[in-house]
Amino acid sequence: xxxxxxxxxxxxxxxxxxxxxxxxxxxxxxxxxxxxxxxxxxxxxxxxxxxxxxxxxxxxxxxxxxxxxxxxxxxxxxxxxxxxxxxxxxxxxxxxxxxxxxxxxxxxxxxxxxxxxxxxxxxxxxxxxxxxxxxxxxxxxxxxxxxxxxxxxxxxxxxxxxxxxxxxxxxxxxxxxxxxxxxxxxxxxxxxxxxxxxxxxxxxxxxxxxxxxxxxxxxxxxxxxxxxxxxxxxxxxxxxxxxxxxxxxxxxxxxxxxxxxxxxxxxxxxxxxxxxxxxxxxxxxxxxxxxxxxxxxxxxxxxxxxxxxxxxxxxxxxxxxxxxxxxxxxxxxxxxxxxxxxxxxxxxxxxxxxxxxxxxxxxxxxxxxxxxxxxxxxxxxxxxxxxxxxxxxxxxxxxxxxxxxxxxxxxxxxxxxxxxxxxxxxxxxxxxxxxxxxxxxxxxxxxxxxxxxxxxxxxxxxxxxxxxxxxxxxxxxxxxxxxxxxxxxxxxxxxxxxxxxxxxxxxxxxxxxxxxxxxxxxxxxxxxxxxxxxxxxxxxxxxxxxxxxxxxxxxxxxxxxxxxxxxxxxxxxxxxxxxxxxxxxxxxxxxxxxxxxxxxxxxxxxxxxxxxxxxxxxxxxxxxxxxxxxxxxxxxxxxxxxxxxxxxxxxxx
Amino acid sequence: xxxxxxxxxxxxxxxxxxxxxxxxxxxxxxxxxxxxxxxxxxxxxxxxxxxxxxxxxxxxxxxxxxxxxxxxxxxxxxxxxxxxxxxxxxxxxxxxxxxxxxxxxxxxxxxxxxxxxxxxxxxxxxxxxxxxxxxxxxxxxxxxxxxxxxxx
Numbered sequence: 021x022x023x024x025x026x027x028x029x030x031x032x033x034x035x036x037x038x039x040x041x042x043x044x045x046x047x048x049x050x051x052x053x054x055x056x057x058x059x060x061x062x063x064x065x066x067x068x069x070x071x072x073x074x075x076x077x078x079x080x081x082x083x084x085x086x087x088x089x090x091x092x093x094x095x096x097x098x099x100x101x102x103x104x105x106x107x108x109x110x111x112x113x114x115x116x117x118x119x120x121x122x123x124x125x126x127x128x129x130x131x132x133x134x135x136x137x138x139x140x141x142x143x144x145x146x147x148x149x150x151x152x153x154x155x156x157x158x159x160x161x162x163x164x165x166x167x168x169x170x171x172x173x174x175x176x177x178x179x180x181x182x183x184x185x186x187x188x189x190x191x192x193x194x195x196x197x198x199x200x201x202x203x204x205x206x207x208x209x210x211x212x213x214x215x216x217x218x219x220x221x222x223x224x225x226x227x228x229x230x231x232x233x234x235x236x237x238x239x240x241x242x243x244x245x246x247x248x249x250x251x252x253x254x255x256x257x258x259x260x261x262x263x264x265x266x267x268x269x270x271x272x273x274x275x276x277x278x279x280x281x282x283x284x285x286x287x288x289x290x291x292x293x294x295x296x297x298x299x300x301x302x303x304x305x306x307x308x309x310x311x312x313x314x315x316x317x318x319x320x321x322x323x324x325x326x327x328x329x330x331x332x333x334x335x336x337x338x339x340x341x342x343x344x345x346x347x348x349x350x351x352x353x354x355x356x357x358x359x360x361x362x363x364x365x366x367x368x369x370x371x372x373x374x375x376x377x378x379x380x381x382x383x384x385x386x387x388x389x390x391x392x393x394x395x396x397x398x399x400x401x402x403x404x405x406x407x408x409x410x411x412x413x414x415x416x417x418x419x420x421x422x423x424x425x426x427x428x429x430x431x432x433x434x435x436x437x438x439x440x441x442x443x444x445x446x447x448x449x450x451x452x453x454x455x456x457x458x459x460x461x462x463x464x465x466x467x468x469x470x471x472x473x474x475x476x477x478x479x480x481x482x483x484x485x486x487x488x489x490x491x492x493x494x495x496x497x498x499x500x501x502x503x504x505x506x507x508x509x510x511x512x513x514x515x516x517x518x519x520x521x522x523x524x525x526x527x528x529x530x531x532x533x534x535x536x537x538x539x540x541x542x543x544x545x546x547x548x549x550x551x552x553x554x555x556x557x558x559x560x561x562x563x564x565x566x567x568x569x570x571x572x573x574x575x576x577x578x579x580x581x582x583x584x585x586x587x588x589x590x591x592x593x594x595x596x597x598x599x600x601x602x603x604x605x606x607x608x609x610x611x612x613x614x615x616x617x618x619x620x621x622x623x624x625x626x627x628x629x630x631x632x633x634x635x636x637x638x639x640x641x642x643x644x645x646x647x648x649x650x651x652x653x654x655x656x657x658x659x660x661x662x663x664x665x666x667x668x669x670x671x672x673x
Numbered sequence: 674x675x676x677x678x679x680x681x682x683x684x685x686x687x688x689x690x691x692x693x694x695x696x697x698x699x700x701x702x703x704x705x706x707x708x709x710x711x712x713x714x715x716x717x718x719x720x721x722x723x724x725x726x727x728x729x730x731x732x733x734x735x736x737x738x739x740x741x742x743x744x745x746x747x748x749x750x751x752x753x754x755x756x757x758x759x760x761x762x763x764x765x766x767x768x769x770x771x772x773x774x775x776x777x778x779x780x781x782x783x784x785x786x787x788x789x790x791x792x793x794x795x796x797x798x799x800x801x802x803x804x805x806x807x808x809x810x811x812x813x814x815x816x817x818x819x820x821x822x823x824x825x
Binding site: 270274387396401404514 | 694695697
């Protein structure tokens with residue numbers, strides 16, 4: 021395929037994360053010839069989402085990347101002129117570190133012996149390579165089996181285990197995992213009862229509580245395609261730059277969304293619902309009448325706080341938390357506003373807190389009861405939506421396509437071309453490179469932040485409700501002064517991100533240490549590991565944790581372009597994911613870069629009617645494979661502006 | 674009466690799968706193989722199964738799919754249409770198949786017409802898009818003027 025790729029473009033973009041993809045769409049839309057490549061086999065880079073087996077593969081790649089050094093091969097020496105020099109790009113990704121996996125779900129005794137043996141042999145800390153292999157093999161065989169079945173149907177019911185004989189669950193102490201310092205390597209911990217496989221009947225809970233179905237690891241693997249696990253955990257503000265862009269550009273038609281159904285707070289060891297809308301406040305059983313009035317009064321003020329500067333001008337240089345103390349709000353109301361509504365850092369000043377509160381309130385009611393939407397199938401869909409728009413306007417896509425280096429003209433200092441891993445030289449006028457592709461030398465002067473992430477598979481919600489199909493946003497305030505707030509997103513199966521009867525839980529905070537150190541305390545507060553005894557702890561019992569992944573991801577969003585060393589003026593850098601809840605940063609970055617490169621051009625205007633972007637039906641189709649071509653075939657002459665958006669309206673007989 | 678918007682994905686996803694996003698809103702598909710290259714026929718089922726796993730009609734059934742045996746202008750020694758194409762199509766859920774030549778414009782319009790007829794038949798059987806109630810399609814939602822859940 022590479023030999024038939026055109027060798028000249030207007031713009032080459034390396035990396036398919038969100039800012040790069042938005043920028044690609046904007047460029048293609050404005051008529052530029054775009055080549056968009058990614059060294060990975062999937063779209064999205066660090067913004068991607070994976071099935072369960074896909075995630076395991078990703079983990080393996082991360083481990084391989086961290087082991088291999090960044091070997092740069094000077095394979096381009098005879099491909100560049102004397103008047104040119106090369107800037108190498110990175111071979112291996114270095115943005116993911118401190119990966120740790122904990123598997124709590126047990127194995128069915130009925131399952132393949134190999135799988136169980138693998139766990140039995142290695143009950144304690146295992147070098148990941150030995151453990152991953154048998155799991156992967158099982159994964160793949162399970163996966164291909166489910167692949168060959170019928171098209172995506174609603175997930176089957178998990179099998180009932182009532183009355184079945186199950187292995188006895190061993191005590192926590194016996195399965196305690198000895199940890200050594202993992203350093204940079206991927207660590208996979210197996211905390212399960214695989215080592216003891218005695219068949220004993222499960223103790224029935226006679227307290228009248230319905231027995232919770234046991235979900236096994238092999239079920240998770242088998243249903244692995246039901247999972248769409250995001251590397252980045254974000255939500256869309258209903259009044260926000262991403263939603264506005266999706267609607268403006270018409271890219272919104274490539275995705276569907278669901279409302280986040282509730283906002284929760286974590287206070288005094290308990291999870292509580294935060295009333296945000298007027299109806300919530302009125303209906304709340306937790307708030308007193310007095311509190312309801314206080315809250316409504318304050319939130320009403322926040323909605324147009326700028327009109328009442330007298331109310332807060334004494335506190336403009338003081339933290340928002342201090343200001344709230346003076347505002348006739350009980351401590352729990354202050355907590356709700358500070359941590360679950362404004363969601364600002366503790367040090368945030370009053371005006372920023374008011375602004376954030378106002379934004380939250382303005383977002384209420386646009387689509388639902390909370391300010392947030394979540395994309396069906398996960399955040400990883402969003403970059404792909406913009407890639408599709410780019411392709412529609414002629415952009416060419418190449419996955420698994422690595423770029424070895426940038427070719428720079430010595431005299432002008434401008435980048436002229438790239439050389440890909442096939443040794444193909446491809447020229448362009450502008451180049452956009454995502455931060456993770458830049459070499460160590462280029463990034464030598466750069467200070468990066470980190471994002472601590474955890475992904476959990478659990479069996480129940482953190483807060484039971486009438487419906488188990490809730491999409492929940494929970495903020496856990498910093499445990500102590502100077503620590504970070506932790507943002508928790510709990511996704512039900514109807515988000516199409518996890519199998520039925522499970523929840524996918526994402527935790528995020530800006531890193532103070534390794535992800536596990538930053539986040540495990542919160543995980544332990546909210547969940548109980550699956551391997552523990554049947555007797556449910558606490559009242560109400562905590563949801564159980566089946567599987568957990570921790571990792572740190574590089575946050576390059578705060579890096580200024582000048583920190584990079586030796587970049588030609590026509591090479592622009594896109595950052596990876598930021599730590600924020602919304603996507604404002606990515607959209608702003610794409611728009612800013614677009615305006616720098618193509619000043620005065622319209623940024624992602626709505627596409628014209630399909631009729632207007634026609635290639636005449638008699639034109640020869642381009643023969644070159646690898647080309648995305650938009651062709652509109654007119655079968656009959658049409659009248660008026662019609663498109664395929666609502667085909668139902670065109671049934672005219 | 675209407676326009677058919679066709680997206681071509683030629684040779685770019687060698688490994689036989691596309692993202693779900695690229696299939697979104699598709700109501701029909703052509704799966705094309707090259708009769709002079711047997712390997713492209715082997716990939717046909719992978720593509721069909723990828724398609725069916727990622728997109729379907731509102732009713733849940735598969736979208737109309739027509740198989741094209743392309744480059745029939747190059748029929749010569751060594752190139753062949755696999756035997757029992759009708760049976761193959763029936764077994765694997767293709768609505769039909771055509772020998773085509775994009776180059777010489779053989780059967781292209783016929784194949785397109787056939788696909789479109791099948792698309793329309795599907796439309797007529799299930800004219801209303803199902804909405805499982807709480808899925809939000811942003812482009813369909815008018816800006817709400819008033820919402821009782823709005824705070825103040």
